[in-house]
Amino acid sequence: MPAEWPTTEALESALREITETRARHPEHVGELAQARTRRESVLGETGKALVIAADHPARGSLRAGADPLAMADRADLLMRLCVALARPGVTGVLGTADILEDLLLLGVLHDRSVFGSMNRGGLAGADFEIDDRFTGYDARSLVRSRFDGGKMLLRIDYSDDRSAPTLAACADAVSALADEHLIAMVEPFISTRVDGKVRNDLSVNAATTAMAVASGLGTTSAYTWLKVPVIGDGGDDMAEVLSATTLPTLLLGGEVAADQDATYERWSRALRPPPVRGLVVGRSLLYPPDGDVVRAVDTAAGLL
Template identity: 75%
Template sequence: MRADELRRILDARATDPASIAEAAAARRPGSLLGARDRALVIAADHPARGSLRAGADPMAMADRADLLTRLVEALARPGVTGVLGTADILEDLLLLGALDERGVFGSMNRGGLAGASFELDDRFTGYTVDAIRRFGFDGGKMLLRVDLADDRTAPTLEACAKAVGGLADAGLVAMVEPFLSSRAGGVLRNDLSVGAATTALTIAAGLGHTSAYTWLKVPVIGDGGDDMAQVLAATTLPTLLLGGEVSAEPDATYARWDKALRHPTVRGLVVGRSLLYPPDGNVAHAVDTAAELL
């Protein structure tokens, strides 16, 4: 990021905060699927949950100018259809003019801070339905981790159901990312077995008073083949594949994505750290490789 671009953000935030809403109003809208009816959404909502790690670097996402540089580069690549983030990140991108002709999704529940004792009580501390609508964005994303042994799951379930219904009533996409989770040694872990992923998907699909605008954001199970097919057979809702952690073997990750993308339920990818922080540091190449899979 050039020094003048960073200065423009800093000055706008300090002296002209109304310019953020003005930039949102002037944005040329995009769509989730783009011209090819396939989605490639760049995710960048991790920092608001205190999750800054990418690969071996525990503070990789802490440098905001560096993160924005990577996001702007990724969003400019052919085949990228959108971005997912919290208000602070999306507003920086608005001020940079980087969101034109891209679908934009606001991250809604970031209160389940990584490593916290209350992590499962994932409060809605980010975007509201009304704010997503006012900013002219395309939808909202929510994380739903279900631990059958922890009663803090219940308020998150209820809040997600209300958000799904509210977004649908506004004609906006509800992007739900579900997991069955449990604690081991005090650390919350997501269960990526076929049975757990299938159960999580069916719970998420049933949230709210309508599923007409619900999309599911799901991890790639196994090698992306038969196990993934078994999971996806549980719903008719459109699904997007979750990119997951940065892999030391990106070619193997791309192969798994390639297999999973062949299932008819799958409409694309939502990927963050794997594309923004690839092992070789080449963001453009990583994004272009993902786009080619679509």
Template identity: 65%
Template structure:
């Protein structure tokens, strides 16, 4: 399709109010359609400095290319919406790509990838009042907990207050919890063992003064056979996250099978996937998105 960057810049320069106007006239829809399933394309990685996909360290850095991929993905049948930061969502609003779609604002992007303060993931993105003001449909936050980092307590408290703020507005918030730790080289790693994912789900489920509007965004465990037991830790509705699957088509095929199995579990309602669909190993965005959408056609158990 080819995004006209010059036109976007012209509008942003001369008519910044056009963003609010586009948000006000956007056609809205319920979070869930009749099938109760949800496929969201995630594109909030750049604001955390996470630009790489596989062996391409700056794959997500070209904004026009990213917007082209997002517009294509959003046009495919079965795609419900998008998760992104303000800059990307506002570009998509100006492009008219969000009518009839679920729009999910990314709320905390302060934990920059590779930074010494990566675990201090402050709420530098959408606030609850921004999501409400713009008429968006939900928010998402990242919750990484390191038992060796006293700062994780501050993260937990901040997360709880955001859950309260979203619930006060009757807005769903998707919480993405991990137990994390530094490896000997200082790099932050998320623990995907069954015990760690179960524990993170239990912690996230109990945050805030109500869980009525809380969803979980969870990874598939190292051993996919553990997912039934892991997801039994909570009755909150959940979606699966994707992650970076690299440049190996075999890894992508394996991921689809893991998602297919986990989507049969009663609390798992859908997928929130970004890089693996926007930058598939074979370069075919439409085919990758269509394959993921096909997985959601199978009813949950």
């Protein structure tokens, strides 16, 4: 375990204090949100952002690598997040209310941009998975918490009419966030069911189409950022996809890969096109194959 990690005793004590505060003084969460030191920009000194994503558990997506319940251990997840957020080059975090409020109570969100996850209703593996209802933050609560923006997942299945309400809800959210001058981080996919399971189409044509649809949502795109997967090896195919937009774009990290060095190479190539303003990565950095969160985060920060 890297020396930068909190000791088990310190973490257990902190978790007891979190639960005690939640039980006796829930108003303290809001007080801490108001007292949090905010960043002047969501971008770092390099003009790029490195945001740690931790909104997976609320959708029932708990797998990391070979462990199907890796993200279910809240103490372990929070420890990894604390380590990651303390590293140079990390600019922010993305999560649902429960996780972000735990981090507020741990005091680790100062000088970090914070993005609240807005729609987690499409539970992983459910028959209704494509119905990504808004079950998390809304624009009003993000303003109240003094956060920097909201993230929404937009999966479009042309054969499933449940995609239409998600499109409408995302458009409304983009407009509401823009009214408050908050970033709307949209993660779009063209999706389909294969053997009953939702699968995202990562072809150039599908990725380009998804970006085009997402870019036009809402009454203004002034505050819209895109969050997109790395297509192919991150080179020519990715450059072609990114040529479809002028919106600031962040690359998502995806699943934990056995060959982490190859993943870094793909990210490095995909970071070159002008629209790309950084990375939003969760499991690949929090649960790297070698277990060294510090090395994984520092390597990603070095790419920026």
